[in-house]
Amino acid sequence: MEEKKYEVATLQEYGYKDYHVMQTIFKIFGRILVALIVFMLYFSIFIIFLQSINSSKSVTSFGHVTFKWYLEMFSNRQMRLAIQHTLIISISATLLSTVLGTIIAVGINSLEKKKKQRILLLNNIPLLNADIVTGISLMLVFSCLLPIFPYLFGWKTLLIAHMFFTLPYVILSVLPKLREIDPNLLDAALDLGVKPRRALWKVIVPAVKAGIFSGALLAFTMSFDDFVVSYYTTGNGFDNLSIWIYGSIGRNSLTPAVYSFSTMITLITFLFLVIVHLFQSKMVKKNGKK
Amino acid sequence: MNDSYKKLAKPYEIWLYIFALFPALVMFALIFLDTEGINLSEASLTFGNFSQLTESSTIIAFVNSLKFAFLSTLICAILGYFVAYRLFRSKFKNKFLILTILILPMWSNILLRIEALGNVMQPNNIITDILSKIGIHIGIDIKGTSVAVLIGLVFTYLPFMILPIYTALEKIDPSLEEASLDLGVTHLKTFWKVIFPLSIKGIVTGSIMVFLPCLSGFAIPEILGSGNIVLIGNVIDQFFRNMNYNIGALLALLILILILGAIFLVQKVDKEGETLL
Amino acid sequence: MGKVIIELQDIVKKFDGQVIVDHLNLTIYENEFLTLLGPSGCGKTTTLRMIAGFEKPDEGNVIINGKIFNNLPAYARPINTVFQKYALFPHLNVLDNVAFGLRNRSFKFLLSFFNEEELKKEIIQEKEQKGQNNKKITKLDLHKKINEKIIEEAKKSIELVKLSGFENRKIDQMSGGQQQRIALARAIVNRPQILLLDEPLSALDLKLRENMQYELKEIQRKLGITFIFVTHDQQEAMTMSDRIVVMKDGTIQQLGTPKNIYNEPQNRFVATFIGESNIIRGTYLEKNKISFMDAIFDCMGYTFNDNEPVDVVIRPEDFDIIPKENAKLTGTVTSCIFRGVFYEICADVHEMEFVIHAYEEIEVGKVIGLNVDPYEISLMKVNENE
Numbered sequence: 013m014e015e016k017k018y019e020v021a022t023l024q025e026y027g028y029k030d031y032h033v034m035q036t037i038f039k040i041f042g043r044i045l046v047a048l049i050v051f052m053l054y055f056s057i058f059i060i061f062l063q064s065i066n067s068s069k070s071v072t073s074f075g076h077v078t079f080k081w082y083l084e085m086f087s088n089r090q091m092r093l094a095i096q097h098t099l100i101i102s103i104s105a106t107l108l109s110t111v112l113g114t115i116i117a118v119g120i121n122s123l124e125k126k127k128k129q130r131i132l133l134l135n136n137i138p139l140l141n142a143d144i145v146t147g148i149s150l151m152l153v154f155s156c157l158l159p160i161f162p163y164l165f166g167w168k169t170l171l172i173a174h175m176f177f178t179l180p181y182v183i184l185s186v187l188p189k190l191r192e193i194d195p196n197l198l199d200a201a202l203d204l205g206v207k208p209r210r211a212l213w214k215v216i217v218p219a220v221k222a223g224i225f226s227g228a229l230l231a232f233t234m235s236f237d238d239f240v241v242s243y244y245t246t247g248n249g250f251d252n253l254s255i256w257i258y259g260s261i262g263r264n265s266l267t268p269a270v271y272s273f274s275t276m277i278t279l280i281t282f283l284f285l286v287i288v289h290l291f292q293s294k295m296v297k298k299n300g301k302k
Numbered sequence: 303m304n305d306s307y308k309k310l311a312k313p314y315e316i317w318l319y320i321f322a323l324f325p326a327l328v329m330f331a332l333i334f335l336d337t338e339g340i341n342l343s344e345a346s347l348t349f350g351n352f353s354q355l356t357e358s359s360t361i362i363a364f365v366n367s368l369k370f371a372f373l374s375t376l377i378c379a380i381l382g383y384f385v386a387y388r389l390f391r392s393k394f395k396n397k398f399l400i401l402t403i404l405i406l407p408m409w410s411n412i413l414l415r416i417e418a419l420g421n422v423m424q425p426n427n428i429i430t431d432i433l434s435k436i437g438i439h440i441g442i443d444i445k446g447t448s449v450a451v452l453i454g455l456v457f458t459y460l461p462f463m464i465l466p467i468y469t470a471l472e473k474i475d476p477s478l479e480e481a482s483l484d485l486g487v488t489h490l491k492t493f494w495k496v497i498f499p500l501s502i503k504g505i506v507t508g509s510i511m512v513f514l515p516c517l518s519g520f521a522i523p524e525i526l527g528s529g530n531i532v533l534i535g536n537v538i539d540q541f542f543r544n545m546n547y548n549i550g551a552l553l554a555l556l557i558l559i560l561i562l563g564a565i566f567l568v569q570k571v572d573k574e575g576e577t578l579l
Numbered sequence: 580m581g582k583v584i585i586e587l588q589d590i591v592k593k594f595d596g597q598v599i600v601d602h603l604n605l606t607i608y609e610n611e612f613l614t615l616l617g618p619s620g621c622g623k624t625t626t627l628r629m630i631a632g633f634e635k636p637d638e639g640n641v642i643i644n645g646k647i648f649n650n651l652p653a654y655a656r657p658i659n660t661v662f663q664k665y666a667l668f669p670h671l672n673v674l675d676n677v678a679f680g681l682r683n684r685s686f687k688f689l690l691s692f693f694n695e696e697e698l699k700k701e702i703i704q705e706k707e708q709k710g711q712n713n714k715k716i717t718k719l720d721l722h723k724k725i726n727e728k729i730i731e732e733a734k735k736s737i738e739l740v741k742l743s744g745f746e747n748r749k750i751d752q753m754s755g756g757q758q759q760r761i762a763l764a765r766a767i768v769n770r771p772q773i774l775l776l777d778e779p780l781s782a783l784d785l786k787l788r789e790n791m792q793y794e795l796k797e798i799q800r801k802l803g804i805t806f807i808f809v810t811h812d813q814q815e816a817m818t819m820s821d822r823i824v825v826m827k828d829g830t831i832q833q834l835g836t837p838k839n840i841y842n843e844p845q846n847r848f849v850a851t852f853i854g855e856s857n858i859i860r861g862t863y864l865e866k867n868k869i870s871f872m873d874a875i876f877d878c879m880g881y882t883f884n885d886n887e888p889v890d891v892v893i894r895p896e897d898f899d900i901i902p903k904e905n906a907k908l909t910g911t912v913t914s915c916i917f918r919g920v921f922y923e924i925c926a927d928v929h930e931m932e933f934v935i936h937a938y939e940e941i942e943v944g945k946v947i948g949l950n951v952d953p954y955e956i957s958l959m960k961v962n963e964n965e
Contacts, residue, residue: 018645018647027684046388049384049385059428118307119308119309136565137562142535143519483633
């Protein structure tokens with residue numbers, strides 16, 4: 013066969029301008045901007061890190077690198093208590109919200125459309141409401157209960173408050189996954205004589221694992237980081253880390269140990285995520301080879 | 303789904319009535335009363351609380367809040383869309399990783415982050431100190447200005463804008479973009495005519511998630527504004543701290559009304575709530 | 580055959596090191612209805628996507644209208660596509676979907692698309708009718724006219740797919756079959772030279788699918804544009820195509836008219852993928868003589884070397900059942916299933932299972948004789964790799 017020479021078609025002859033160069037510039041500019049923004053998101057964490065290894069107690073001057081604050085973290089009694097409280101509340105609120113939220117999501121998912129929409133509308137309130145309004149609202153409810161339960165304010169109110177604003181996150185993470193479940197799957201299970209409660213654990217929960225996990229992650233993040241709601245709903249003597257920090261900032265008595273704690277948490281989380289990620293990609297590779 | 307699961311949602315509905323709706327009623331009652339805290343024993347009916355609405359300090363705080371919330375939302379929307387779009391376009395398709403990169407900063411206490419940010423907004427800080435040791439002398443002095451508050455608000459709440467937009471972008475069927483290109487429409491025009499209109503619900507959700515906390519927050523303006531900038535959140539906080547629940551409730555209700563409007567808007571744009579998370 | 584419109588030269592496409600399309604050569608002509616047929620993963624959709632401009636070939640050239648198009652993006656190609664899941668824009672109504680392509684083209688393109696001279700003539704006519712003296716045609720006049728024209732074209736196209744009256748409906752209010760038609764209208768309104776269809780009928784139910792097959796063929800005839808159709812359904816390919824390309828593992832197995840491919844399959848894959856067939860190893864004795872299963876048969880129209888082993892293909896409907904006494908082949912019936920128009924009979928012949936279509940029921944266990952007419956026997960070269 014004879015080799016025929018062909019011309020290369022150009023954009024111009026089809027009435028388009030070649031904006032190749034512009035595109036490249038835009039792409040590079042975009043990368044720089046994204047890098048800058050991510051840098052800004054992490055900037056404050058970087059400063060916290062610097063302050064945590066600063067030998068000087070002052071935040072305006074850098075002495076030399078030290079790790080003494082990491083040790084003091086454990087010896088400062090008030091701070092240790094605050095951390096304890098934070099962890100107790102966050103972990104128990106996350107656990108309770110995750111379990112209850114999943115069950116509630118299953119319930120919501122099986123409702124008729126109208127009822128479902130009404131509950132979801134209400135469910136959006138804790139999610140979107142201003143922290144200060146949520147905090148005040150909960151405080152008012154608890155205050156109304158005071159005549160019946162005089163010693164209510166404290167860990168009980170804090171736990172309820174945290175569950176109040178973490179539940180919607182779990183529910184909204186689980187619901188879309190529930191919608192994706194093949195309805196026949198559940199029917200099949202029930203048809204085989206599995207009791208609804210058992211089917212919930214054996215069929216539904218495994219199918220929505222991913223939603224439950226991301227819901228729990230969000231719930232913990234929100235709970236761990238919360239200040240305003242906790243500020244209004246806790247009682248005397250039960251300060252969590254946020255409230256303790258707020259007080260310390262107000263008194264200008266913030267110990268650098270708290271920077272160490274924060275840095276440590278960031279590093280642990282980071283490590284945890286890297287491990288999860290590596291584990292995930294390993295799983296993907298394994299599955300891909302099959 | 304099975305009918306026997308329906309009853310599982312009932313307790314939650316009651317829970318929401320108690321903690322989400324009931325306090326609104328309590329607040330509504332409080333604004334017509336003159337009480338000491340929530341103590342009703344010496345309560346008296348009054349309309350005097352409403353005069354607080356015309357006080358210049360309230361109006362200034364409210365206008366300030368709206369101004370800051372609008373500006374931060376706008377800046378977040380522009381930056382957030384940009385970042386979300388680049389992430390969406392990158393080969394980086396692991397949503398879990400993107401999510402965690404964005405929420406990882408939140409695992410450090412918000413007050414601590416704001417405080418750290420505030421420290422470097424002063425002329426003498428740890429960074430300038432380190433830099434001066436190697437001979438570089440720079441420094442900014444913006445703590446206490448509106449710019450400082452704005453920066454604080456934008457970079458605290460930006461992730462809440464990026465995530466819904468990214469989710470909305472990810473949900474767009476990739477063949478729609480191919481269809482548009484196939485019909486002779488260039489990449490840029492395809493973006494404006496197909497991708498952008500279909501991602502608006504992400505922008506709306508994100509805007510609400512940024513606007514509301516910016517509107518009502520009091521910690522960020524208090525720390526970064528050094529007390530020079532008073533937002534409505536600070537005013538409400540003050541009233542409650544001084545045990546004046548009546549006026550506090552009145553202002554809180556105002557915000558609640560704004561928020562309910564926002565919730566209805568979200569419900570309208572995104573019926574399934576798929577971009578909320 | 581008409582003018583060449585597309586040439587694929589030695590195309591190679593890999594994904595993650597895996598070869599999807601393997602040194603593919605194909606010439607496509609104007610006005611033809613060409614079908615790429617093959618099982619999933621055979622590279623047919625990838626080939627289509629390279630023609631459309633969604634993928635770039637790793638090697639080789641995509642030549643359209645005599646020019647190399649490898650690096651031109653999808654939007655600059657005189658090609659439109661009907662997508663498998665239609666890919667209609669959910670935020671636009673039916674009319675806006677159809678008008679989408681034209682509305683977003685440049686003014687310059689639209690001027691030539693609608694013929695500038697004619698547009699001007701129409702504008703002047705309208706002005707005279709209105710009694711306007713100002714004969715000067717402004718750019719605004721042209722823009723207005725073009726917008727009118729686009730809507731007119733879109734409506735025409737909607738009419739062609741028989742959806743007039745649905746112009747203002749939302750996409751999610753339309754059924755699957757209707758969405759399919761909108762997708763078609765949206766593509767042809769741009770008057771492409773080539774229309775690509777990526778399994779467009781796979782989501783429709785049988786009845787609707789058969790109707791659409793007929794209508795697609797009609798539309799192709801009416802518009803006179805090249806259709807490149809991708810499917811895994813051999814029935815669909817047979818009914819609609821002028822030519823069929825049978826693909827497997829990224830290579831072309833056979834290229835020809837439906838008749839040609841059905842009657843003279845070139846290898847085992849084609850023979851079994853298209854229709855049912857009985858394949859028997861045999862020997863080509865001499866011209867028009869073939870031996871298999873210890874018997875010698877007449878055959879027609881094949882040339883091989885004398886005594887070369889060949890594969891013999893006999894379609895189930897090509898067997899005649901005759902009394903066993905006069906038959907060269909005999910077999911025992913193992914099953915007989917009613918299939919509507921015919922009975923599907925399985926028979927054990929020389930320890931091979933034959934599938935035979937007959938119009939009469941035959942009881943299981945009966946020994947039958949089989950006959951084949953010389954022109955019903957097709958022969959294939961033996962490929963040891965299969």
